[in-house]
Amino acid sequence: MTPEARVQAAIDILDQINDGDPAERALTNWSRRSRYAGSKDRAAIRDLVFSALRKWRSTAALGGAETGRGRMIGLLRQDGVALETVFTGNRFAPDPLRAEELEGGTQPSDAAAMDLPDWVWEKFKSDLGDRAADAAQVLRDRAPVTLRVNTLKGDVSAAQSRLLSEGIVTRANPKSATALTVEEGQRKVAQSDAYQSGLVELQDASSQAIVDALPDRQPQNILDYCAGGGGKSLALAARFPDARITAHDAFSQRMKDIPARASRAGATVKIANKAEGWFDLVFCDVPCSGSGTWRRAPEAKWRFSPDDLQDLVETQAEILRIASELVSEGGLLAYATCSILDDENTKQIDRFLADNPQWHVVKSEFYLPDTDGDGFFVTILTRD
Ligand SMILES: C[S@@+](CC[C@H](N)C(=O)[O-])C[C@H]1O[C@@H](n2cnc3c(N)ncnc32)[C@H](O)[C@@H]1O
Incomplete structure (x- = not known):
């Protein structure tokens, strides 16, 4: 053509x-x-x-x-x-x-120049201040293709050489030690041997960074409470190779690919349709607006409404409440979104802490979308 x-x-x-x-x-x-x-x-x-x-x-x-x-x-x-x-x-x-x-x-001009709905642009300005325009502009461009080197199968330099031998050129990504940005050969990744053998996974760098943000203390028993297709379960398995990982999702059908993905990655992930028991790390990658990733799914940016935001905020609060009850004494609760809106991030945590004063924040990280990775938020909590 x-x-x-x-x-x-x-x-x-x-x-x-x-x-x-x-x-x-x-x-x-x-x-x-x-x-x-x-x-x-x-x-x-x-x-x-x-x-x-x-x-x-x-x-x-x-x-x-x-x-x-x-x-x-x-x-x-x-x-x-x-x-x-x-x-x-x-x-x-x-x-x-x-x-x-x-x-x-x-x-x-204004919201139209930022390619955002009017009400979202107002939120960006109030939540992000002088960083709002940069964030909106980044969401107007294509997202990078990023890989996670699966350290259960090999190290970063082995992965880079293997990818290069298959015509895929990568560079180290500053957001995470395991992240590689694909500079050439993006369309070859899915068929490559490096990918098919589980040496690399497709995963955004900020998505990897929120797993890196967890304390080094090795948890024994991890629950990925909103596991979906298992991206975080696999990253957790690589980060904590000695831990038992359980994946759960309210919509169990969404986890159907996890066994095959885990086997390719050399990881063991148990699927639990019901979340029961005690875990020393409960990771909640909650459903959210996806506002930090809208360049990957731009239709979501236009569909998103104030009612959707309200519904999401309620669901997230409910997930936090239930998940917090599954954390064993001295354990950690991680709350993560790929959103850059305060309602889903800091305000959600503030509300949880106000209702649950026995919990406190260990660490919090926030990434705006940029050329290296998507917008993400993570807060790690523990109970006194
Ligand atoms: C952001 S996605 C998870 C992505 C996944 N962690 C990954 O890395 O591939 C959020 C997930 O939360 C699930 N979910 C929605 N409501 C839930 C609830 N009340 N309890 C548990 N999971 C829920 C959704 O089905 C969806 O798979």
Whole structure:
């Protein structure tokens, strides 16, 4: 496909999304209809669609219309592309620009320039102060591809050499000693031997850093209370190789891949549909807005509502309450989110401490999203 034909495909897909289709479904439907497209075409079109999703408001403003075509005009204008080289009217290319499109479009301002819903931008400003704009801007760009070296299988330099021999170039990531940012060969990772053999896992660097933040004291018995697909369970297994790890999730179906992932990683993770007993570390990677990771899932940024936030805050408080009762004497409770909103982070902890004065904070860390990793928050608590 020509670059112009890819833009036309992105326009068609964005129109489907505008009509209410989730992005993944719109992309899959387009792929099914377009068997002629090669893997490079699909990847390039996906990039265009996701770029427009991350910049949903600013591209519409710059392109002068809330349509797929308007957004692609806005996106290309933002990137400094000469529009007449794309909107040629040639076969499969978008139609030439009309006069109103050539002259149209306005510079976005305020929340639209930050590509956030108005109410979220207000929260960013009140919660993050002079760091709000940087955080919002980072969420407008693509996320890095980051690996966790699984120290149960090898060390960082062995992993880097093995990846390099498979055409995957990495650099050390300052957020975590086990994190490698993939600089070249991102699309080769999933098929690589390093990945298939469990030497590396795909995991954001901040997600690794919140496990690094746990005290060195080796826990014997760990509960990953919101285990989902098991990313934290596996990182915990590598960090504390002698501990027994139990994974639990309110939606047990979400844990279905853990046994295969654990076996590939050389780890043992017990699945518990019911969380019972005592643990000297209970790790709660709670459901949250995901606001620190919106560049990976940009649709969530636009769907998120004040009611959703309220519901999440209640669920998180309930999880903290239940999980705290599973911590053995002298044990640790870790509360983590991939959110950068105070309501889900410090305010949640303040509320827990006000209701449970016997608990106190051992350590707290907060990462804003940046070129090395996602936005994350972790607080580690213990009981007097
Ligand atoms: C942020 S995700 C976990 C991601 C996972 N720890 C990982 O690293 O791959 C939050 C998880 O919490 C689970 N969850 C939601 N409500 C819950 C509850 N009340 N109790 C326990 N888990 C819950 C969700 O099903 C979801 O899998």
